[in-house]
Amino acid sequence: MPRVAIIATAVVAAVVLAVVLSRPDNGGTGASDGGTSTSSGEVFLQPAADTGPDAFTESTVEEKSSASPISPSGATESAPQNAVRGVKGDAPGLYGGTRNVASCDVEKQIKYFEDAPDKQRAFASVARIQPSEVPSYLRSLTPVQLRMDTRVTNHGYKDGAPTSYQAVLEARTAVLVDDRGVPRVRCACGNPLSPPVAQQSAPKTTGDAWPGYKASNVVMVTPAPEPVDEFVMCEPDGEWFERQKGDTGKKDHKTQKPDEPSPSASVTTPTAPSDPTSSRPPTSEPPTSDTDTTGPTTNEPPSADTQEPPPDGNTGSDTGGGATEQPPAS
Numbered sequence: 275m276p277r278v279a280i281i282a283t284a285v286v287a288a289v290v291l292a293v294v295l296s297r298p299d300n301g302g303t304g305a306s307d308g309g310t311s312t313s314s315g316e317v318f319l320q321p322a323a324d325t326g327p328d329a330f331t332e333s334t335v336e337e338k339s340s341a342s343p344i345s346p347s348g349a350t351e352s353a354p355q356n357a358v359r360g361v362k363g364d365a366p367g368l369y370g371g372t373r374n375v376a377s378c379d380v381e382k383q384i385k386y387f388e389d390a391p392d393k394q395r396a397f398a399s400v401a402r403i404q405p406s407e408v409p410s411y412l413r414s415l416t417p418v419q420l421r422m423d424t425r426v427t428n429h430g431y432k433d434g435a436p437t438s439y440q441a442v443l444e445a446r447t448a449v450l451v452d453d454r455g456v457p458r459v460r461c462a463c464g465n466p467l468s469p470p471v472a473q474q475s476a477p478k479t480t481g482d483a484w485p486g487y488k489a490s491n492v493v494m495v496t497p498a499p500e501p502v503d504e505f506v507m508c509e510p511d512g513e514w515f516e517r518q519k520g521d522t523g524k525k526d527h528k529t530q531k532p533d534e535p536s537p538s539a540s541v542t543t544p545t546a547p548s549d550p551t552s553s554r555p556p557t558s559e560p561p562t563s564d565t566d567t568t569g570p571t572t573n574e575p576p577s578a579d580t581q582e583p584p585p586d587g588n589t590g591s592d593t594g595g596g597a598t599e600q601p602p603a604s
Contacts, residue, residue, distance in 0.1 A: 319481035328430025331386035331464030341370030341419035343445035346539035355476035360542035363455015364498035366506035366532035369418035376522035377448035378417040378461035415450035454497035
């Protein structure tokens with residue numbers, strides 16, 4: 275064989291090996307960890323105070339903030355087993371907390387990422403922003419607490435890459451939401467969140483169920499039709515207040531009890547992976563050519579075959595392709 279051909283063959287072999295070894299899932303499916311799996315239709319139950327598997331950061335939850343859990347109203351019609359109740363992100367009473375107290379310490383979250391640039395890059399790849407934009411992105415979100423058990427796609431950090439799995443977050447969980455009211459960060463672990471993935475059948479739950487958990491009361495947050503300027507929230511004592519988007523509680527002010535204090539839900543099904551549309555947080559610009567796009571988009575949870583799913587009905591964007599389908603440890 276000519277010398278040039280031998281060298282070319284060696285180069286090709288080296289490139290192929292490098293690609294395989296550099297895959298976030300180490301060339302596998304990520305389904306061997308023994309936890310939940312999107313493809314198997316399993317959903318991991320995560321209590322509010324539980325850090326959970328593959329945390330991006332330490333907890334930034336503010337213990338002085340609390341919320342009172344409620345059950346969604348409406349959605350009494352029959353529905354497929356894989357459907358969940360949908361509540362719009364601007365619904366009064368969807369979120370709660372303590373007036374003038376942020377549920378999460380956003381500046382501490384930013385500091386954690388500044389001290390861990392690899393994790394910051396992985397987080398940015400999920401959010402589809404530049405790593406340098408992570409601080410401003412986090413400051414654009416609003417700290418609140420869930421008042422209903424909420425279905426999401428949770429993105430962890432393992433072996434230097436983002437992972438993903440389906441989860442139900444317990445009411446009282448502290449999260450950061452975007453300006454359409456969609457949860458984007460779980461404060462107990464710093465993990466980015468995105469909307470849930472459609473299941474072909476009733477999902478099997480794993481993890482520790484909390485007192486009062488009922489699958490029929492789980493909701494998914496659908497984007498508000500318009501950007502939210504102020505979230506109408508409820509305190510544990512039943513008082514109502516408004517929190518401006520992106521504010522940490524310093525500008526909270528009391529407000530009247532809404533006519534419908536319990537958010538109404540409608541039967542819905544998470545967006546199916548075959549839907550051609552897609553979405554991204556309205557607060558972010560599309561990534562530029564030097565953006566790390568090896569991970570999934572913020573608004574696009576992974577599907578059963580680890581492809582990013584479609585959208586939550588906001589603005590459009592392309593899907594990133596590097597998140598590993600890594601279920602949490604059992």
